Amino acid sequence: MTAGSDPVFSSKSRAEFGASPPPRDHRRLEWDEALERVVAGLVPTWLGEDLGYECDWTSISLVAAEARAELDVVARAGGVVAGLAAAGIVAAGVDPRLEWSRAAKDGDVVSRGAIVARLAGPTRSILTAERTVLNVLGRMSGVATATRRLVDAVAGTHCRIYDTRKTVPGWRLLDKYAARAGGGWTHRIGLYDAILIKDNHLAAMAAAGSDPAAAVRRARDFVARTFPAERAAATVVEIELDSLDQLPAVLEAGPDIVLLDNMPAERLAAGIAIRNRLRPEVILEASGGVSPDTVGAIAATGIDRVSSGWPTHASPWLDVALDWGTATRSA
Incomplete structure (x- = not known):
């Protein structure tokens, strides 16, 4: 890999990495309703770190209540994306009017500059959700990318x-x-x-x-x-x-x-x-x-x-x- 270039990863899907585990092995963790409930339970704590018991005063002071926007979530480096469903739950926890649409799926190899999702709705709510959404995606995608290297x-x-x-x-x-x-x-x-x-x-x-x-x-x-x-x-x-x-x-x-x-x-x-x-x-x-x-x-x-x-x-x-x-x- 040359300096400044993206790492090269296998483009195989998760299903292609090995056959079924032997009869007595640990349960394979997949995204399901139980995991969705876990994330939904964590979201209030995550948002509370940013909002305390108040709100996003910067966005309220600067952005009109009626303003709306549609923003792209972009990978600034190549890697393996993960956490897209979790990030959508965060967005919904900030404001149910926010629309989270995925342009990739967990486990996909993405290149620098790739759009992985879009977030649309009230601009104030987008700005409030921004850091927590990106933290979830960045952390989970970092783990996925490192695992793929191994x-x-x-x-x-x-x-x-x-x-x-x-x-x-x-x-x-x-x-x-x-x-x-x-x-x-x-x-x-x-x-x-x-x-x-x-x-x-x-x-x-x-x-x-x-x-x-x-x-x-x-x-x-x-x-x-x-x-x-x-x-x-x-x-x-x-x-x-x-x-x-x-x-x-x-x-x-x-x-x-x-x-x-x-x-x-x-x-x-x-x-x-x-x-x-x-x-x-x-x-x-x-x-x-x-x-x-x-x-x-x-x-x-x-x-x-x-x-x-x-x-x-x-x-x-x-x-x-x-x-x-x-x-x-x-x-």
């Missing part, structure tokens, strides 16, 4: 990119939806929808005299005894390991997924060989130190999946603007 970097392998719980508080579902729009896969939503035995769980177990394999067996038994049969059958049991010495015994305990944390490529390859020999049905996941520069080498080991918090905690926003220059307006 997805494109593992193209040609069977490796999938998964999100993590490293999300903005209050934005968990939106961050994870944006990662899906970028071609990623959904890891567990929270602590309630899967078993993931991490290092501090293992430390607590070790203090009580139990090893990682015992932790897997205990979790499996708990799920079987506690949950209804249908939920138990769908509940993922995953364990994080930082040493391959633990892997053979853990595999024999029967987890669905083993996460190999912060291991170099040669250790990952060794872990895959152990898995293939002992329990080839167990999924292996890699995490730690994942970036667009490193993920290709990680995927080349033959690992099944990579989880990364980089798109949701470190990626830049996509620059989007509400462009008055191409708008129509009337009094």
Whole structure:
């Protein structure tokens, strides 16, 4: 990529990124009525940051109440757009008279200068909604764009990119939806929808005299005894390991997924060989130190999946603007 040029992204749609997940995997997050309700519940808080308990005094003081306008939402950089439906809910929350029309769909690759949506209606209301609409689009499109960079970097392998719980508080579902729009896969939503035995769980177990394999067996038994049969059958049991010495015994305990944390490529390859020999049905996941520069080498080991918090905690926003220059307006 030359200086000042847009990055080049795969133009594949979300549906083309991999086949269906295995029978016991995390639920894939898609835009639906439940997510719409989540966004509608967040909008008053978002708008309250701008309006307090008052209003947009600048627009009221300068713009006639009867003025109307139609403005374009324009991408100022190339990337993957996400959050268009969420931004429309924001606009409606400001003023139900505002008309939000999408010129793209979530997951689309857009170039610099592309119009992704239009906002029409009372000018005062457009100006009031502007920053919150752009914040939602910029944040979600930034996450989607970063995720697509990882997805494109593992193209040609069977490796999938998964999100993590490293999300903005209050934005968990939106961050994870944006990662899906970028071609990623959904890891567990929270602590309630899967078993993931991490290092501090293992430390607590070790203090009580139990090893990682015992932790897997205990979790499996708990799920079987506690949950209804249908939920138990769908509940993922995953364990994080930082040493391959633990892997053979853990595999024999029967987890669905083993996460190999912060291991170099040669250790990952060794872990895959152990898995293939002992329990080839167990999924292996890699995490730690994942970036667009490193993920290709990680995927080349033959690992099944990579989880990364980089798109949701470190990626830049996509620059989007509400462009008055191409708008129509009337009094």
